[in-house]
Amino acid sequence: MISIGNVLLARGLAALAVLLLGTPAYASLSDLGGFGSRTSALGGAGAAWGAGPYASYANPAALGAVKDKRLQLAWGLVWARPVFLPVTGVVTENAVTSDAAVGSERINSVKTDDYRDTLGQLLGASIAIAPSSSYNPTLGLTIYFPLAQLAYVDTGEPYVPEYVLYRARTQRPQVQLGLGAKLTDRWHAGLGATIAYSLTGDAFVFLQTDTDKPSSMRFSASLKPKIVPYFGIYFGPNETEGSDVTETPRAGAFSGGLVVRLPVEYANLIDLHSAARAFGDLAALDFAFSARSTMFYDPLAAELGLSFQHSETFRSFLQADFQAWSSFEAPALKIENPTIEDCEDAGGNCGVEISESDNPERPARDIIVARFGEEISLGSSTFRLGYSYRPGIFKGNGSGSGNALDPDRHTGSLGWGKVMNGFLGFDSPFRLDVHFQYTRMVTQKIEKSDGDEAGTVGGQKIGAPGYSAGGEVWGGGATLSLAF
Numbered sequence: 512m513i514s515i516g517n518v519l520l521a522r523g524l525a526a527l528a529v530l531l532l533g534t535p536a537y538a539s540l541s542d543l544g545g546f547g548s549r550t551s552a553l554g555g556a557g558a559a560w561g562a563g564p565y566a567s568y569a570n571p572a573a574l575g576a577v578k579d580k581r582l583q584l585a586w587g588l589v590w591a592r593p594v595f596l597p598v599t600g601v602v603t604e605n606a607v608t609s610d611a612a613v614g615s616e617r618i619n620s621v622k623t624d625d626y627r628d629t630l631g632q633l634l635g636a637s638i639a640i641a642p643s644s645s646y647n648p649t650l651g652l653t654i655y656f657p658l659a660q661l662a663y664v665d666t667g668e669p670y671v672p673e674y675v676l677y678r679a680r681t682q683r684p685q686v687q688l689g690l691g692a693k694l695t696d697r698w699h700a701g702l703g704a705t706i707a708y709s710l711t712g713d714a715f716v717f718l719q720t721d722t723d724k725p726s727s728m729r730f731s732a733s734l735k736p737k738i739v740p741y742f743g744i745y746f747g748p749n750e751t752e753g754s755d756v757t758e759t760p761r762a763g764a765f766s767g768g769l770v771v772r773l774p775v776e777y778a779n780l781i782d783l784h785s786a787a788r789a790f791g792d793l794a795a796l797d798f799a800f801s802a803r804s805t806m807f808y809d810p811l812a813a814e815l816g817l818s819f820q821h822s823e824t825f826r827s828f829l830q831a832d833f834q835a836w837s838s839f840e841a842p843a844l845k846i847e848n849p850t851i852e853d854c855e856d857a858g859g860n861c862g863v864e865i866s867e868s869d870n871p872e873r874p875a876r877d878i879i880v881a882r883f884g885e886e887i888s889l890g891s892s893t894f895r896l897g898y899s900y901r902p903g904i905f906k907g908n909g910s911g912s913g914n915a916l917d918p919d920r921h922t923g924s925l926g927w928g929k930v931m932n933g934f935l936g937f938d939s940p941f942r943l944d945v946h947f948q949y950t951r952m953v954t955q956k957i958e959k960s961d962g963d964e965a966g967t968v969g970g971q972k973i974g975a976p977g978y979s980a981g982g983e984v985w986g987g988g989a990t991l992s993l994a995f
Contacts, residue, residue: 543591543681544899544924545569546633546653548944548990551589552926553884554897556830558768559816561745563992564635567651567689570768570816571701572745574637574649574691580994581642585635589655591681591986595623596954598672598978602971605963608670613963613970621671623982629681631657633990637689651689657682666842669870670973672914672957672980675841676904680807691743701743705809707775709735716785741772764820769813774838777807800849807842811835816882828884828897836904839875841915871913871964871973873905895926895946909957912964914974918952918981939995947987954981 544551546565553560561576562569564585577583597620604617611617637651657663663682667673691701712732719726748764784799816830846867884897903917926946932939958977963970 543589543629543986544897544922544946544948546635546655547585547587547992548926548946548988549895549928551948551988552895552897552924552944552946553828553886554830554882554899554922554924555880556816556818556828556882556884556897556899558743558770558814558830559745559766559818559828560768561747561766564637564651565633565653566637566691566701567635567703568653568687570743570745570770571651571689571691571703571741572699572743573747573768574651574689574701575647575693575699576691576745576747577637577639577649577994578647581639582995583635583637583992584995585633585990585992587633587635587988587990589629589631589633589986589988591629591948591984593626593628593674593677593982593984595626595674595677595982596979598623598980601672601978602973602975603671605973606967606970607964608973613967616971616975621668621978623672623674626674626677627659627663627679627682629657629986630659631655631681633988635992646692646694648690648692651687651691653685653687653689655685657684668914669841670914672916672974672978673841674917674980674982675915676917678842683807689743691745697746697748699745699747701745703741703743705739705741705772705775707737707739707777709737709777710779710781711735712779712781714781714783714785716783718786739773739775741770743768743770762820762822766818768816772809772812772814774811774835775807775809776840799851801847802845808839810839810877824888826886826888828882828886830882832880832882833877834880834904835877836875837877839904841870841872845870873907873909873911873913873915875904876906878902878904891930893928895924895928897924897926898922903955909955909974909980910960912972914957916955916980918955920950920952920984922948922950922984924948939993941991941993943989943991945987945989948985950984950986952981952983954979 544555545557546568547562550557550562550569557569561573564583566573599620600618601621602616603619603621604611606613634654637649639647639649641648662684663679665679667675667678686706687703689701689703691699693699710732712730715729717727746767748766781802783802813833814830816828818826818828820826849867880899880901882899884895887894899922901920903919905915905917924946926944928942928944930940930942956979957974959972959975962968963972
């Protein structure tokens with residue numbers, strides 16, 4: 512009976528994984544500096560300058576700041592490749608997670624080279640819907656979608672070392688809508704909306720060990736969209752200082768922006784019922800359990816940015832982002848309330864017990880991300896450099912249970928942009944921006960404390976005796992922006 516139960520449970524989890532692969536979850540480019548090469552080259556400091564056609568994401572209030580151009584469009588590409596330090600010679604299975612005996616834990620290497628590259632397209636647009644109005648109401652749309660696949664989901668490893676924010680966060684479509692309007696010559700307000708989804712599914716699996724009889728499976732699911740709002744305020748240059756996307760504000764121009772984003776949780780709920788008829792006409796042994804996973808989580812965030820035009824040549828950008836990660840849940844699946852059904856032939860005792868998931872979770876913390884950017888304008892060309900520092904979201908030194916990883920990281924960026932006229936025969940200005948980005952993760956030395964995750968003396972935790980966590984991310988991109 513126990514062997515049958517193990518087979519059924521394994522089959523059930525396999526079916527569950529198949530279901531998850533079809534989940535259309537959400538992605539965030541905030542970890543790569545935001546949308547567009549100009550913002551990325553400035554270290555992600557986009558709340559205070561408007562972000563042009565991508566304003567519906569960066570700061571929807573800035574949509575209403577464009578005065579002379581009714582329509583703005585942008586198309587771009589973004590690429591990033593993570594490279595992590597190898598993890599070798601650590602405990603990967605112990606008495607808590609397998610049949611390994613205490614003191615005889617299995618030692619192996621952890622795969623850290625299977626994280627996917629980010630390669631996607633960026634689309635941005637804004638249109639003034641009533642340009643003659645003193646409020647200049649303007650709509651905006653920002654879209655990101657990956658090129659390698661429409662969507663990719665991977666919950667990652669719950670026990671062994673796992674860089675939880677790098678597995679699939681940028682492998683999903685992202686859609687942002689925005690509406691901005693002018694309140695006064697300098698003050699603007701805006702409202703944005705994140706389009707998200709949640710999936711609720713049911714799966715029924717019946718396995719036949721008699722090759723003359725077919726096994727069967729049924730799956731039903733409900734995909735429910737939801738809208739999560741965010742808000743923006745923008746203080747821009749006045750009429751004499753200029754603020755259009757193709758212009759550089761005059762010396763002394765000052766701008767500021769504040770964006771508040773509500774938290775977004777993308778949950779998957781799946782009920783699985785599996786059964787098998789193993790011996791002739793004996794009653795089937797039915798398993799049932801539900802599984803829950805927070806596939807993607809974006810925290811409550813407040814982004815405050817400032818920009819100052821020192822002269823016709825130099826412009827500085829400063830931004831601080833508060834991110835409330837303390838409610839973060841790792842994307843690992845959690846099996847809840849597993850039961851064995853239809854055991855009448857066994858007198859109500861099936862002889863098999865299945866435990867719930869008990870995934871280790873490292874406590875998370877709220878962080879502040881610092882961003883800095885500088886633009887140097889020389890004629891129609893602009894050179895940019897940027898820097899950001901983002902602390903890791905997890906508390907402690909990692910010596911306890913759990914191996915979710917997010918090292919502190921320093922990101923430097925370089926960029927170039929050029930304004931030109933007459934795109935494809937249109938007498939309209941356009942701008943080409945390119946950027947290169949490099950992130951260095953601060954190396955962490957993880958040393959595991961004595962005992963396993965259950966507190967057993969003499970046992971060893973997953974990841975013991977310890978390892979180094981860290982790595983780097985290379986990336987870049989290009990954006991073409993037009994104004995009509």
